Amino acid sequence: MKYTTLKTNYQQPLKKKSLTVTAFALFSLFFGAGNLVLPPLLGFKSGDLWWLVTFGFCVSGVLIPILGIMAHAKLQGTLFDFAKKVSPLFSVVYCYLIYAIAIALPSPRTASVTHEMAIQPFWDSSSLLTSLIYFMLVFIFAINRSKVLDLLGKLLTPGILIILLIMIATAVFTLDFNFVPSEMVQPFSSGILEGYQTFDAIGAVVVGAVIIISINIKEKSASFEEKKRLIGRAGLWAGIGLFLVYGGLILTGSLFGGFFDSEISRTALLRGISTKTLGQTANILLSILVSLACFTTAVGIVTGTSDFIKGRFGNSIFAYRITSFLGCLLGVLVGQFDVGYIITVAVPSLMFIYPITIVLILLNVVPEKWGSPKVFKHVVWTTILFSIPDFLGSIGFGEPISPYVNWIPLNQHQMGWVLPALIAFIISNISNSKELRSTN
Numbered sequence: 001m002k003y004t005t006l007k008t009n010y011q012q013p014l015k016k017k018s019l020t021v022t023a024f025a026l027f028s029l030f031f032g033a034g035n036l037v038l039p040p041l042l043g044f045k046s047g048d049l050w051w052l053v054t055f056g057f058c059v060s061g062v063l064i065p066i067l068g069i070m071a072h073a074k075l076q077g078t079l080f081d082f083a084k085k086v087s088p089l090f091s092v093v094y095c096y097l098i099y100a101i102a103i104a105l106p107s108p109r110t111a112s113v114t115h116e117m118a119i120q121p122f123w124d125s126s127s128l129l130t131s132l133i134y135f136m137l138v139f140i141f142a143i144n145r146s147k148v149l150d151l152l153g154k155l156l157t158p159g160i161l162i163i164l165l166i167m168i169a170t171a172v173f174t175l176d177f178n179f180v181p182s183e184m185v186q187p188f189s190s191g192i193l194e195g196y197q198t199f200d201a202i203g204a205v206v207v208g209a210v211i212i213i214s215i216n217i218k219e220k221s222a223s224f225e226e227k228k229r230l231i232g233r234a235g236l237w238a239g240i241g242l243f244l245v246y247g248g249l250i251l252t253g254s255l256f257g258g259f260f261d262s263e264i265s266r267t268a269l270l271r272g273i274s275t276k277t278l279g280q281t282a283n284i285l286l287s288i289l290v291s292l293a294c295f296t297t298a299v300g301i302v303t304g305t306s307d308f309i310k311g312r313f314g315n316s317i318f319a320y321r322i323t324s325f326l327g328c329l330l331g332v333l334v335g336q337f338d339v340g341y342i343i344t345v346a347v348p349s350l351m352f353i354y355p356i357t358i359v360l361i362l363l364n365v366v367p368e369k370w371g372s373p374k375v376f377k378h379v380v381w382t383t384i385l386f387s388i389p390d391f392l393g394s395i396g397f398g399e400p401i402s403p404y405v406n407w408i409p410l411n412q413h414q415m416g417w418v419l420p421a422l423i424a425f426i427i428s429n430i431s432n433s434k435e436l437r438s439t440n
Contacts, residue, residue: 018218022234026211027241028160028296030065035198036293037113037266037339039246042194043253044269048179049187050254054247056191061198062242064358068204069211069235071364073228078209078311079304082360085376094356099305101349102206103327106199107301108334109342110294111135116267116339118287131335134295135328141299142306142324160296161241163289168248170277171255180257189413196350197343200242201357203297206304213307252277267339302327352391355417359383363425375428382424386417 039057046053075081079098083091108131115130184190211234215227222230252273260272274286305327310320334342359379363371389405393414408416 018215018230019233019237022211022215022230023237023241024158025214026069026207026234026238028293028300030198030200030203030207030238030242031160031245031293031297035061035200035242035246035297036249036290037117037270038194038197039249040253040256040273041264041266041269042191043250043255044257044260044264045182045253046184046187046190046250047182047254047257049182049184050179050250052187053184053191053194054250056188057195057250058191058243058246060192060195060354060358061200061246062239064361065200065204065242066235066239067365068201068357068361069208069238070232071361072204072208072212073231073235075364076212076224076227076231078212079205079308080311082205082364083376083380085363085371085373086380087377090380094360095308097353098202098205098357099308101346101353102199102202102301103305103330104334105342105346105349106203107298107327108331108337109339109346110298111331111335112337112339112342113267114291114294115335117271117290121271122287127336128332131332134335135298135331138295138298138302138331139324139328142302142328143321160289160292161245163285164245164248166285167274167277167289168245168252171252171273172248174277175255177255178258179254186413189415193414196354197346199346199350201354201361203300204361205357207300209307210300210304265340298331302331348391348394351394351414352387355383355387355390355415355421356380359421370425370429372428372432374432375425378424378428379421383417383421386420389416390414 042053042057043050071082079095080091083094086094111131111134112127114134115127119125119130208231211231212227215222215230253269256269256273256276259276260269264272271286278285302324306320306323309323310316313319337345360376363376363379386408389401389408389411392401405411405416409419410416
């Protein structure tokens with residue numbers, strides 16, 4: 001009887017308190033620099049087609065990342081488990097590539113955005129000083145590993161959401177819904193490709209592992225199924241929050257279509273919108289919002305990368321701390337570049353790694369019978385092959401190779417890998433079914 005009572009008392013906070021904290025932590029780990037500065041400009045350019053752009057953006061910026069969290073809930077392992085069905089060697093290479101991209105681009109970008117939007121408008125200080133202080137704080141959070149979930153979920157995320165909702169609500173309820181006609185040729189696919197720049201699909205496989213480890217530290221007595229439900233529900237709530245915020249920011253940007261110069265930068269647009277919606281307090285509130293949103297993402301990336309290296313070196317605390325330090329040092333160095341430059345540099349790596357990450361997420365979500373090692377191999381290698389033209393196009397070889405790749409469906413949308421990957425998935429499963437019937 002005592003055992004039953006203790007179990008019941010334990011499950012209650014796991015379902016309610018832990019769900020809230022985990023959902024908030026997930027949201028804050030996803031919502032970083034790109035998530036804040038990308039949607040308003042996308043809406044600004046999309047005009048009356050903001051709704052179509054929103055759906056495209058949310059496919060790659062919300063749906064795929066949340067499916068990534070669902071896959072983590074199913075696996076409850078590390079990033080290595082995402083790709084090991086292709087082969088252990090491929091999985092190791094993929095993991096190092098993902099963490100290298102994450103710690104070299106989106107993590108430093110958070111410091112760059114923080115400097116441009118939260119520090120530079122108030123103080124005449126260098127970006128180096130900003131980055132040094134910023135990543136010193138990231139390092140402090142990262143080495144206090146056991147407290148990350150609570151710090152993010154209880155303290156930082158509510159502040160981010162409150163400021164965001166005030167800004168969006170002010171624009172939606174005070175402006176007339178008069179949209180500038182859109183000049184976008186492919187609004188849906190443009191939204192999808194812009195969603196790549198959030199790094200949220202990569203974030204899902206990286207920060208999902210952070211959440212798994214944090215839950216294992218905090219909820220040691222919880223069963224596999226309890227943790228699966230917790231992660232799945234937290235991911236769903238975080239996804240709803242992201243969808244509402246992205247949709248709100250894109251709509252807000254579109255409502256300001258005629259207010260600013262058409263060549264305005266991402267950060268300048270966000271500053272302009274905040275000034276017009278929040279008035280004299282705009283700069284202070286925006287600085288707090290930017291700092292919190294960027295900081296939580298940087299903590300998630302550095303912590304996730306350090307967790308991975310720690311696991312590769314026999315759970316060495318020394319390896320964890322060294323990786324955290326080097327990740328923060330790299331953040332300081334790359335964070336000296338401006339936001340636009342970092343976003344531009346990121347495009348080629350995203351055009352290659354994002355399709356692979358998307359198919360790995362989807363393959364880990366589907367039922368086990370449809371995701372055999374054979375299916376993983378065929379789909380992933382097909383995706384890699386058909387992602388090469390998009391990668392080459394992103395580094396300036398689009399025109400020379402166009403006569404050879406124009407026959408690929410969706411190639412003009414820079415998504416030529418989608419249909420071949422789907423065909424490989426179907427054919428591999430049909431082949432598996434035939435082999436199973438023949439053996440029986």
